[in-house]
Structure formats: C-alpha cells, structure tokens
Amino acid sequence: MSAIPVPRLALPRAGIFRRFASQEALLALAVIGLAIAVGFVNPRFLAYRNLADILLGNAYIAIAAIGMSMVIISGNIDISVGALIGVLATVSGSLAVAGAPTLVAWIVPVVLGVLVMAAQGAVVAYLRIPAIVVTLGMMSILKGGLISVTGGKWITDLPQGFHLADLNLLGVPMPVAIMVVATALAALWMRYSASGRAIYATGGNAEAARLCGVNPQRTVVMVFALHGFFAGIATLVYATQLRVIQSTTPPGLELTVITAAVVGGVSILGGVGTVVGATLAAILIAEITSALVFVNISPYWTDSLRGGLILATVIADIVRRRRRASRGRRI
Amino acid sequence: MSAAATVPLLEVKGLEKSFPGVRALSGVSFDVRPGEVHALLGENGAGKSTLIKIVSGVYQPDAGEILIDGRAMRFAAPEDARRAGVATIYQELLLFPELTVAENIFLGHAPRASGGRIDWRAMTAKAEALLASLDIDDLAADQVVGSLSVGHRQRVEILRALSHDARILIMDEPTAALTEADVTRLFAIVRRLKERGVGIVYISHRLDELFQIADRVTVLRDGAWVGARDMADTNAAELVQMMVGRRIDNLFPKIAAPIGAPVLQARGLVRNPTTRDVSLEVRAGEIVGLAGLVGSGRSELAQVLFGITPAERGEIRLDGQAVRIDSPERARAGGIAYVPEDRGAQGLVRAMSVLHNFSLAALGGLSRLGFIDRAAERRMAEAGVLRFGVKTSSVDELAGRLSGGNQQKIVLGKWLANNPKLLILDEPTRGIDVGAKAEIHRLMCELAGEGVAILMISSELPEVLGMSDRVLVMREGRLVAEFDRAHATSQAVGAAMMGGDDPMERAA
Numbered sequence: 056m057s058a059i060p061v062p063r064l065a066l067p068r069a070g071i072f073r074r075f076a077s078q079e080a081l082l083a084l085a086v087i088g089l090a091i092a093v094g095f096v097n098p099r100f101l102a103y104r105n106l107a108d109i110l111l112g113n114a115y116i117a118i119a120a121i122g123m124s125m126v127i128i129s130g131n132i133d134i135s136v137g138a139l140i141g142v143l144a145t146v147s148g149s150l151a152v153a154g155a156p157t158l159v160a161w162i163v164p165v166v167l168g169v170l171v172m173a174a175q176g177a178v179v180a181y182l183r184i185p186a187i188v189v190t191l192g193m194m195s196i197l198k199g200g201l202i203s204v205t206g207g208k209w210i211t212d213l214p215q216g217f218h219l220a221d222l223n224l225l226g227v228p229m230p231v232a233i234m235v236v237a238t239a240l241a242a243l244w245m246r247y248s249a250s251g252r253a254i255y256a257t258g259g260n261a262e263a264a265r266l267c268g269v270n271p272q273r274t275v276v277m278v279f280a281l282h283g284f285f286a287g288i289a290t291l292v293y294a295t296q297l298r299v300i301q302s303t304t305p306p307g308l309e310l311t312v313i314t315a316a317v318v319g320g321v322s323i324l325g326g327v328g329t330v331v332g333a334t335l336a337a338i339l340i341a342e343i344t345s346a347l348v349f350v351n352i353s354p355y356w357t358d359s360l361r362g363g364l365i366l367a368t369v370i371a372d373i374v375r376r377r378r379r380a381s382r383g384r385r386i
Numbered sequence: 387m388s389a390a391a392t393v394p395l396l397e398v399k400g401l402e403k404s405f406p407g408v409r410a411l412s413g414v415s416f417d418v419r420p421g422e423v424h425a426l427l428g429e430n431g432a433g434k435s436t437l438i439k440i441v442s443g444v445y446q447p448d449a450g451e452i453l454i455d456g457r458a459m460r461f462a463a464p465e466d467a468r469r470a471g472v473a474t475i476y477q478e479l480l481l482f483p484e485l486t487v488a489e490n491i492f493l494g495h496a497p498r499a500s501g502g503r504i505d506w507r508a509m510t511a512k513a514e515a516l517l518a519s520l521d522i523d524d525l526a527a528d529q530v531v532g533s534l535s536v537g538h539r540q541r542v543e544i545l546r547a548l549s550h551d552a553r554i555l556i557m558d559e560p561t562a563a564l565t566e567a568d569v570t571r572l573f574a575i576v577r578r579l580k581e582r583g584v585g586i587v588y589i590s591h592r593l594d595e596l597f598q599i600a601d602r603v604t605v606l607r608d609g610a611w612v613g614a615r616d617m618a619d620t621n622a623a624e625l626v627q628m629m630v631g632r633r634i635d636n637l638f639p640k641i642a643a644p645i646g647a648p649v650l651q652a653r654g655l656v657r658n659p660t661t662r663d664v665s666l667e668v669r670a671g672e673i674v675g676l677a678g679l680v681g682s683g684r685s686e687l688a689q690v691l692f693g694i695t696p697a698e699r700g701e702i703r704l705d706g707q708a709v710r711i712d713s714p715e716r717a718r719a720g721g722i723a724y725v726p727e728d729r730g731a732q733g734l735v736r737a738m739s740v741l742h743n744f745s746l747a748a749l750g751g752l753s754r755l756g757f758i759d760r761a762a763e764r765r766m767a768e769a770g771v772l773r774f775g776v777k778t779s780s781v782d783e784l785a786g787r788l789s790g791g792n793q794q795k796i797v798l799g800k801w802l803a804n805n806p807k808l809l810i811l812d813e814p815t816r817g818i819d820v821g822a823k824a825e826i827h828r829l830m831c832e833l834a835g836e837g838v839a840i841l842m843i844s845s846e847l848p849e850v851l852g853m854s855d856r857v858l859v860m861r862e863g864r865l866v867a868e869f870d871r872a873h874a875t876s877q878a879v880g881a882a883m884m885g886g887d888d889p890m891e892r893a894a
C-alpha cells in the first residue's frame with residue numbers, strides 16, 4: 056500500500072461463531088424450522104405443491120425487497136414501490152394486449168421503473184428532501200393516476216407468449232430462478248463491488264463517505280435506479296403470472312417489501328444489512344402467511360403477525376446497537 | 387463585594403463525568419459567590435458544556451458534589467436546578483417567536499386569576515416591573531418576540547430567568563451573536579445583576595470581554611481543572627498558556643526532514659465569512675502548524691483546501707500546477723488527504739469493519755472493473771493495522787468498537803493508503819491518550835521524511851511548537867503571523883493568537 060513495505064502477518068478473521076450467528080443464518084434456520092414445525096401439525100403443508108406455491112407466489116416480493124434493501128442501506132426508504140409495481144404491471148399488460156412484441160411488453164416496465172425511481176432518487180439526493188416525503192408523494196401520484204387513466208378496468212385476454220412466469224429455466228420455475236439469480240448477483244455486487252461499498256458507506260456515515268471521495272448524491276441516485284430495476288423485474292414475475300391484471304396496486308405491497316428488508320436484517324438507520332437476508336425474510340413471511348392456514352389460524356392474523364415481526368426486528372436491532380454503544384471501548 | 391467572607395452561592399467539588407469512551411470531566415471544582423462574575427475558559431471539548439449541564443441538572447455527575455448556599459444538592463432534572471435558583475441561558479435561545487415578551491417570560495408560571503385563568507393584567511404588570519428593574523426601556527411587554535433582534539431576545543431570556551428568582555445565572559457564550567451595541571447593553575445588565583447579588587457563570591472565548599466583565603476565571607482543559615485566577619492578577623498570555631497546554635512535554639521529538647519544493651501554494655483564498663484572503667505555502671517534507679483560537683477559521687481553511695466548502699476566490703497550486711478544487715473528490719484526486727477534527731462524524735463509518743474503513747478512500751485504486759480486489763484490500767488493511775499499531779482483534783472488527791485513539795489511527799491510515807502529497811490534519815491528537823499521541827507524532831515525522839507536505843491544525847500550543855517547521859497563526863479568518871521554528875515561542879505565538887493590542891498590553 057505505501058512506501059514502507061510491511062510483511063504480511065496473519066491477523067485473525069472473524070470467528071466462525073459470528074458468521075453463523077448472522078441474521079441470514081437465523082432466517083434460514085427459521086424458514087426450515089417453521090416448515091418442520093408446521094409439518095408436524097399438518098403434513099400437507101410440506102407437500103411439494105404447497106411449498107412451490109409459496110415460492111412462486113412470493114418470488115416477486117423477494118425481488119422487490121432486494122432493491123428496497125439497497126435503498127434502506129443507503130439511509131433512505133421508498134414507499135412508492137407497491138404503487139409502482141401496480142402501474143408497471145398495467146403498462147406491461149396493456150402493451151401485450153395492444154399487440155406490442157412480447158419483448159417490448161417485458162422491457163418497457165423495467166426501463167420505466169428505473170426512470171421513475173432514478174427521478175425520485177435525484178430529488179432526494181440533490182434537493183435534499185427526505186425520501187419518505189418524496190416517495191409518499193409519488194405513491195399517491197401513481198395510485199391516483201392508475202385509477203384515473205384505466206378507470207379501474209381489468210386487463211384480460213393476455214397473449215400466450217406474455218406469461219414469462221410460466222416458463223422454466225433448467226427445470227426451475229422462472230419466478231424462483233429469477234429470484235435466486237437476482238439475489239445472488241445483487242449480493243455479490245453489494246459485497247464485492249466498489250459501488251456496493253459506497254452504498255454502505257453512504258448509509259453508515261454520508262459525511263465520512265464524502266470525505267473519502269464517495270459521491271453520496273450519485274450513490275443515492277444509483278441506488279434508487281437499481282431499486283427501480285428490481286421493481287421492474289418484480290413486476291414481470293408478478294404480472295406474467297396473472298391471467299387477469301387488475302388495474303390497482305396490490306394492497307400493502309410496499310409494507311410487505313419493507314418488512315422483508317427490515318426483518319432480513321437491514322438496519323432502518325442505514326449502513327447495515329444484506330440482500331440475502333431480505334430474500335430469506337420475504338420467504339419466511341410468505342411461509343408464515345401460508346402456515347396460518349394450515350394450522351387453522353385465521354389469515355386475518357397475517358398483518359398483525361407481520362407487524363409484530365417488524366417491531367421485534369427493529370427493537371432487536373436498536374437494543375443491539377445500544378448495547379454495543381454502552382459497552383464502549385472493548386480494547 | 388467582600389466576597390471572600392461569604393458562603394459561595396454555588397460550589398461544585400470534584401465533579402467527574404464520563405461518557406462512553408470519553409472522560410468529559412475529571413475532578414473539577416468551581417464556585418460562584420454572590421455578586422460575582424466567574425468566567426469559565428477553555429477550548430472546545432475542555433468540559434465547559436458538560437460542567438454547566440451538570441450544574442443545570444441536564445446531566446448527573448458520576449462523582450462529586452454540588453452545593454447551593456453551602457448545602458449539598460442533587461439535581462435529578464433541570465427542574466430541580468431551576469427550583470434551587472440556577473438558570474441557564476444557552477447559545478441557542480429557547481423562546482417562542484409567536485408569543486409576546488410577557489408570555490415568554492412567564493410561560494409555565496403565569497400569574498393566575500380565579501378559576502385557573504391566566505391573569506393577563508398581572509402578567510403584563512409583572513413583566514413591566516422586571517423590565518423597569520433592569521432599566522430596559524427599549525422593550526415592551528406586549529411585543530412579539532419573533533420581531534426582536536438577537537440582543538433583545540437574549541434580554542427576554544434573562545428576564546425569564548429572573549422571573550424564576552434565579553440567583554445563579556449561567557451564560558453560555560452570550561456575546562457570540564451580538565453586535566457591539568448589544569454587548570454594551572448586556573454588560574450593563576450583568577453589572578446591575580451583580581449589584582443585586584446574583585452570581586454569574588460566564589462562558590466566552592473572547593478574552594478582552596472577560597477582562598471587562600469577569601471577577602474571577604477558572605480554566606479547564608481536557609476535562610480537568612487547570613487553575614483559577616482573579617482577573618486582576620492575570621493577563622491574556624497566562625490564560626492562553628493555561629488554556630492551550632502545558633509546557634512541551636512527553637511529545638515525540640521531531641525529526642528534521644529535508645524540505646523540498648512547494649507542494650501547496652495558495653494565494654488569496656476567500657470563502658466568506660470564515661476565510662478572508664489567505665495565502666500560504668507548504669513544502670515537501672515540511673510540517674506547517676496552524677495555530678489560532680477556536681473560531682479563528684483554521685478548520686474552515688482546511689475545508690476550503692479540501693474542497694468541502696470550495697473557495698469563492700483565489701488560486702490553489704499543487705506541485706506548481708494551478709488546480710480547481712471544488713469537491714473532496716477533486717482534492718483527493720490531486721493528492722490531498724484530510725483527517726478531520728471530528729472523526730466520529732466525519733472520518734469513520736462506525737458500522738463498517740476496520741477493513742472496509744481502511745479501504746474506503748482507496749477503493750478506486752483497489753478495484754478492477756468496479757469490483758474490489760479483496761486480497762489486495764485485506765493486505766492493505768492488515769499492513770495499515772500493523773504500521774499504525776491499531777489495537778483490534780481482527781480487521782473484521784467493527785470500527786465503532788475501538789477506542790478513540792485507535793479510531794484516529796484508522797482515519798489516518800485510511801488516508802495514507804492513498805500516498806497523498808499533502809496531508810491536512812485537524813487536531814490529530816485531540817482526545818487520545820499519550821501513547822497514541824506519540825505514535826501519531828512519530829508517524830507524522832516519518833511521513834514528512836518521505837516527502838509528504840503536512841499542514842497541522844492544533845489547539846495545543848506545545849504540539850504546534852514541537853512538531854512544526856513553521857507556524858502560521860490565524861485570527862478572524864486571516865493569517866496574521868508566521869514564525870519559523872527557531873522563533874516560534876509560546877509567548878510569541880500566543881500573543882499572535884490573541885491579537886488585538888488590548889489584552890496584550892495587560893500582558894506586558
């Protein structure tokens with residue numbers, strides 16, 4: 056690194072225990088543990104069909120949660136993603152029905168997602184308006200606009216080739232394949248790329264990041280643009296599963312996506328978290344929802360449980376930070 | 387005012403207060419007698435704020451006593467202190483701009499009529515009486531506070547304190563935002579309060595003011611009590627000496643390095659209002675110390691040079707080439723490194739590991755096609771940890787878990803990973819222990835020996851005098867003096883820092 060060469064001494068790496076005590080490991084254990092526990096009560100829960108349905112029906116949430124994780128890690132939040140997915144689904148379906156080439160119907164929503172989110176990111180970064188305000192405004196614009204433009208009409212008679220989600224990739228249903236590939240690529244990028252590191256630095260301490268030559272504004276715009284990209288991909292997985300696209304936004308979708316990110320270990324204060332955790336948390340939440348049916352608990356409890364989960368995670372995060380802070384100097 | 391005979395209104399003994407990782411106060415004692423203005427003096431971080439927050443009940447001390455009229459008190463909340471007669475006027479005035487002068491004064495303890503209604507007439511009358519008691523004739527009880535000047539608002543705060551029958555008034559930098567005329571009026575009020583036997587704790591950096599208004603002064607440094615003097619028996623030079631540090635001791639001896647060509651040449655830098663026409667030069671291998679009081683514009687100059695607040699006018703040359711530095715990115719690309727004063731807020735990402743903090747400023751050089759060469763990154767961080775003696779269990783440890791000195795070493799090391807030509811250090815050793823300090827001084831000498839040009843800002847005069855080849859003194863946004871190593875004595879530099887012939891005449 057510098058003018059004075061220093062012999063490389065082996066400093067210890069993080070202990071095995073700490074690696075396993077990570078949020079991702081806990082979530083993976085929870086996903087498996089819950090499946091086994093519910094399987095004891097009702098073996099039908101473990102039927103291939105049911106497990107596949109859980110994954111297929113919720114892969115798009117996991118994909119959207121990837122982008123959401125990046126946004127929250129960068130120290131921001133987005134609550135417009137649910138409305139955006141609704142709009143993009145309608146755009147995609149309308150294009151397909153209007154006879155546009157299938158590829159166009161698939162690509163346009165992704166491009167549109169990137170543009171809308173990048174624009175929001177630019178407002179957040181350069182006009183210094185809190186992301187919650189900007190995205191709240193965008194959420195209303197998108198929701199209202201969607202209803203006004205479509206008049207609430209459903210899109211039917213989608214052409215055959217439109218249904219991307221019905222395809223298989225090497226024997227794996229497309230939604231799951233996309234979810235796994237997207238999560239893996241995003242995880243590698245977040246961990247090993249300079250830009251990924253810039254996201255953590257911006258969320259952890261924007262001022263320090265700036266002094267180190269990271270451009271926090273550009274980073275925020277990039278994060279939002281990526282979030283828009285993943286929202287576009289999520290839309291594809293979501294919309295091409297449907298035979299009928301309702302011109303409304305899936306209710307509470309943004310909250311489910313945010314919950315997945317936060318339960319996945321992304322700190323709501325920024326700077327900490329992984330996309331793998333978010334994907335696992337999305338699967339866990341879907342699993343819980345399904346499990347309620349199988350153990351005969353009213354599905355109306357889903358929202359409350361989800362709320363409990365998010366509060367428990369956030370409180371655990373804050374408590375952990377406090378303890379760390381009060382422990383002060385360790386060395 | 388034969389104060390010596392009377393029991394002090396307020397006395398604190400042996401106060402101790404620690405925050406996680408910082409010792410804010412250690413064994414501080416202090417007292418205020420009736421009718422006395424007792425000044426608290428010290429650089430930022432010396433512990434003045436902590437002390438007044440303890441006295442006003444915001445913090446609870448870890449150890450030590452607070453006595454009011456000789457009786458031990460325990461303030462669990464600001465309310466308790468207020469009831470004991472202690473009122474604090476902070477720098478940011480806590481007034482409600484939409485309410486009138488009278489309403490602000492009596493907020494929370496308005497005179498009541500029958501049925502719990504506020505007795506407006508009584509309130510106005512009381513407010514007018516208070517105004518009259520201090521001979522304030524340019525302020526009316528029914529004026530809306532939002533329309534008043536800062537000086538007037540401050541008077542309203544003082545009146546509010548008096549309406550609580552405060553006998554001990556703490557004023558935190560009361561003149562910082564005042565005009566000359568307002569200062570004069572404030573002093574008139576302070577003198578009047580003295581006559582009424584109110585004890586005043588007065589915090590200010592402006593020494594000339596203290597000589598006008600204070601009776602005694604207590605100096606704090608790094609949370610410790612340095613000394614107390616009667617204003618009549620001291621002078622500015624002595625106070626500066628007490629404030630900025632001991633005689634040169636336990637410092638790493640400076641090693642002379644060959645001094646080469648100018649690395650930084652700045653001419654006529656202006657950034658209003660803090661940097662006013664600054665020209666300076668730093669050469670390869672040279673350590674230039676930048677001295678000055680808090681608020682003199684030293685850190686602001688550093689931020690201009692590093693592009694955080696780019697210069698509005700002026701010219702910067704690096705290695706003789708004219709460059710435009712309008713962002714930290716540009717500064718970094720030009721070979722400038724900046725280690726900020728507030729490493730917590732500006733230097734370190736606490737939630738990141740030591741490894742990632744080390745590489746943060748060098749990501750560009752460590753990346754290929756946008757991806758980080760992790761082996762090289764780890765090598766760099768491990769070499770940095772060893773070279774800088776960072777005490778950590780592993781480079782994967784979170785930076786926020788290390789001690790202050792170790793954090794500072796990471797911030798330094800992070801920058802040096804870039805092989806800068808010019809290194810700007812803002813208070814490089816503030817708040818770290820002696821061992822870490824010597825370590826950092828050793829590193830500075832080593833770097834100078836490698837030909838790095840170093841500009842060091844420090845409030846510790848011994849550090850400035852001990853480490854610098856040349857000392858520049860800043861005051862009110864200007865460079866006012868320059869000394870080479872041989873001529874830089876604490877007397878001469880201290881005098882230049884204080885400036886103004888006023889206090890120095892006393893010193894003579």
